[in-house]
Amino acid sequence: MSPLCSALRPAGADSAEKQNAEGRDRHRNITDRFFLANGTSEENLKVNFINRDGETLTATAKEGESLLELVIRHHLSIDGFGACEGTLACSTCHLIFDQKTFDQLSPITDEEMDMLDLAFGLTKTSRLGCQICMTKALDGITVRVPKDLSDARRDQVEQQSKQ
Numbered sequence: 308m309s310p311l312c313s314a315l316r317p318a319g320a321d322s323a324e325k326q327n328a329e330g331r332d333r334h335r336n337i338t339d340r341f342f343l344a345n346g347t348s349e350e351n352l353k354v355n356f357i358n359r360d361g362e363t364l365t366a367t368a369k370e371g372e373s374l375l376e377l378v379i380r381h382h383l384s385i386d387g388f389g390a391c392e393g394t395l396a397c398s399t400c401h402l403i404f405d406q407k408t409f410d411q412l413s414p415i416t417d418e419e420m421d422m423l424d425l426a427f428g429l430t431k432t433s434r435l436g437c438q439i440c441m442t443k444a445l446d447g448i449t450v451r452v453p454k455d456l457s458d459a460r461r462d463q464v465e466q467q468s469k470q
């Protein structure tokens with residue numbers, strides 16, 4: 308830190324900085340544990356997203372990372388994607404896969420199925436991005452973002468306000 312910055316530091320800044328460093332270490336430990344349990348922390352899997360406007364967005368993923376986490380971490384510009392942050396309450400993370408990729412995905416749960424029923428433009432190969440975790444077998448996949456989205460939470464609020 309420059310002398311000017313340290314002259315302007317408020318009282319207690321050292322302690323706040325120490326707390327921040329401890330927080331960072333704690334976060335790193337949690338992240339390391341997650342990837343030890345769920346895969347590697349190496350970012351070596353590729354995913355292509357065909358966005359609503361037809362533009363292809365490419366990002367590198369870590370094994371075990373969900374497609375929602377990938378979109379957020381890379382700040383991919385997909386309008387409205389992941390509004391409920393992966394709590395299975397919105398269906399805005401709806402993605403469409405090709406049949407070959409779809410057949411390799413983890414089994415779908417009843418909760419995901421219920422939320423998918425509310426998704427815009429549902430297809431036979433639709434899944435929710437917050438429920439799909441990257442594996443080596445999925446390296447290089449291309450997924451399509453539907454032309455529009457529906458947010459189950461917003462739709463519910465609108466219905467209630469009409470009643």
Ligand code: FES
Nearest residue numbers: 391393397398437
């Ligand atoms: S982010 Fe809301 S259901 Fe996936």
